[in-house]
Amino acid sequence: MPLDAATVHDLRTDHGPVRYYRAGESGPAVVLLHGAMLDTAPLTWGRTVAALADSHRVFAPDLPRHGGSRPWHGPTDQEGLEAVLAELLDHWELSRASLVGLSLGGGIAAGFAARRPERVDRLVLVAPGGMEGRRIAQGTTYLLLHTPFLLRLATVLLARGPRLLRATLAAALVEGERNPDFAEIAALAEEEARAKHEAGELALDDWQIRSYGWRRMRTDLRPLLPRITAPTLVVRGDADTAVPLSAVEEAARLIPGAELLRIPRAGHLLPRDRPEEFHAALRAFL
Template sequence: MTGFATVTDLELAGGPVRLYTAGDKEREPVLLLHGAMLDTVELLWHRVLPALARTHRVYAIDLPKHGGSRPWQRTVDQELCELLVEQLLDHLEVERISLVGHSMGGGIAIGYSLHHPERVSRAVFSAPGGIGARRPMQLGTWLALRAPGLLRASSRYLANSATAIRRSMVRGLAAGAAADDFDRIVELARAEAQAKSRHREKALDDWQILAYGPFGMRLDFLPELGRLEVPSLWLRGADDQLVGDREVRQAAAAAPGGRLAVISGAGHLLPLDQPAEFHRLTADFLAEGRP
């Protein structure tokens, strides 16, 4: 990553944040927000970031308790993540920016776009979290998330099992072990698992845990999307097993002027499964907002 991006360590919203920057500073700015669990800037965006940097000033951050953004003592919920984005833009002296958020980062981007539309030019929500009233096995998942010690034990297990990490990546990527950069992806995921264990973090993010209620999701932006003032592109992998087709279609339809694109040959990890198509759709959409 350092071959094409500047890396800066900041203090924002009460904790350390690692910022990656690439592209000409005179170009339109865009902020990339990655997903949960073992995700980092270097893992998820390693193909998309340099491609976008050819036409944009690109910023990307390791979200709290990920990558270089450690250690964090605070609970990292939706409110804190939106505060983090706000303070980052103030630090960068950027008045308006386009957001590209994936999974958990997509949910963060939705909330920020709803609450601060004056600072968001356009938004790309890739397989976003934070949409939908219920999830499969809602009560069972809620109970498991609160089982004492389970998530920290899971974190230790992943840190000590290269086989488990590799198996997880094979299942998570549409092409499995044949995916481009597969060995590098596994290496980065394993390094992140070890960092989580070393810092005594849970296997799942606070954001994920707090989104769940026993009988329904506590974080669901679908009912609010009718007042979204930001032009939006909604992306989903055709084979995504985590974010439902119905929810993404409902979200795109509810958002005024929202647009939907389904990417074939991709599951949940769109920027890794189909980075070229992800970049093409994103870059074309962002270009529409240029003067």
């Protein structure tokens, strides 16, 4: 079962509930922020929480409109999600914490660290989102993202088509269905797909939709990166097809003193593709 080392908690906020997982009784605080679409804290961090719990106090929230953090009636753009993170830190009575973010979570962590440097001890960005000015097929993607019918159709297809969902997940993992965690990952993604459909949500996050402009990305965090003061590790799997290597390299260059780590034979879901290598690097840095 995922997150066996953690306890489950629900925080009631003005905008809706936020579910989070806690583990570890002592040590520095670290917050794990997952990615977009069908991701949840158990899906990305199912192994990571236990890997850190012996030396850290670990907090892993389901972001709004993911997992147990629904229904949600507040903003879920970059600024809105940074505000949720600040509220969580206050609730946990943490003046400072280390942040580890994957994809969407990496974008939230980077923006938060730039705008609230006094609250971040150390920063780990795993294939972070929001680091590009323009993406391939920018205009076409913009049109697709602003066609609600297609997004709702995608929600239905993912919720009612487990074969399609499993094939998509297999393609995202380097070892595909041979990944030892594949059954667990697929079950969690299928559960999330059904929850999105039942809640009437779109397949993609508001953060993803609002990040795209017609000609350029509206969420481009690069101008903020030089303001980050926390020691930073930027990580990318060499088989990642979601975030270009050039974007990750530029992010590492713009953050003062940042280290760049490339992990072979790992895709976008790096903590599940290569958990041993990832966790070794994470423990050494934190």
